Amino acid sequence: MAIPMLLIADDLTGAAEAAAAFLPRAVRILPFHELRAARDLRATAFDGLTGAAGRDGGTDDGQVLAVDTDSRYATAAEAAHRCGAALSLLPSGGTVVKKIDSTLRGPLSAEVAALRGDGVPLVVAPALPALARSVVGGAVRVGGVPxxxxxxxxxEPKPAPATVAEALQPAPVAVAGLDTVRGAPDALAAAMTEAAATGSLLVCDAETDTDLDLIVHAGTLTGGPVRWVGSAGLAHALARTSRAPAAGTTPPAPTARPPALFVVGTAVASARIQIRRLAGWADTVVELDPARLADPGTAAELAARTAGRSAVVHLTAAHGVARSPDVVAALAAAVAPSTAEHPTLVLTGGETARAVLAAIGAGELVVRAEWDDGVVVSTVPDGHVVVTKPGAFGDPDTLLRVAQRLTHEEDT
Incomplete structure (x- = not known):
């Protein structure tokens, strides 16, 4: 029997990215605003939320539930509250993974503190080898660069932390270097239990997926539960070491077909490069001025320009300034009427994805497939096929490959 898995992520694309690691097990994503009803179920919350998977051909055994706390830019107190509320859903014998950004963005210290338990090892492994993000000497490197x-x-509005320990302050931290990670498994397991005994978090170095596999394996040797904190790379390592599910898994994704509506709300420069590559495929590209999103008629004009067409909607350049929650909400409200004419939605950026789905009344998602690193296909109750991608992920052609995949799916 596969172990039930609870994933807690601070944005929607991160939740999808981590959840997809556990396919073909039945995987669902629940937004934080639906947690109140879930918590009322108390001990049966996990099974109650995921039991509907059986209607799709899945089973309750080994279910994977991801909670999107939508807390990337929340206050520390609110982020800790949401993380703790999500943790209350963990079933007896289940495993919890706090999915974090591999570059340490978000209120990490507060959220990780909410996961700490007396005597329970809490292991932090942010490396994401698939995107050349490693941890060496307790510090994150991106493409080999600190x-x-x-x-x-x-x-971001502030400088990046120099080390993982700095991002986790004031919690005490111990570091397991590459020599320990690649050494005797029982020695790494002992480091996990020793850190827990002293009230410290254990930060593990890793450069490769094999390193992450070694970390997870050591966790199985501790003789008790381990709470995990890491990127999607760690989620994949946990999935590789978990038992295969019994009969009954998530069915294949329904056909994702044009016309598709691409909504890009992220402020990162790489997303603008992807938009330029995508422009030749799309029927129309609409650039919106954030200052005019709330103007009367903007939503209707946008719906008219995109109706029946595969379209890309994005915001004018933010000049390196992070999008405010108000801007993201206004963008979602502006595009919501357009979604009725588009069976497929491609949403880039975690805040943007959650805001758009909230604007159209779509809550829980069922994860169906992963097309590329971080590019996850889900369905929502209203019938839309939703493709999500973290804003900073991908090469210049990532969104174009999604578009080409849509065209291919239509032809098959």
């Missing part, structure tokens, strides 16, 4: 010298935090 995080604080990379462009990963260009759209």
């Amino acid at each position: 995080l604080q010298r990379s462009a990963a935090w260009a759209a």
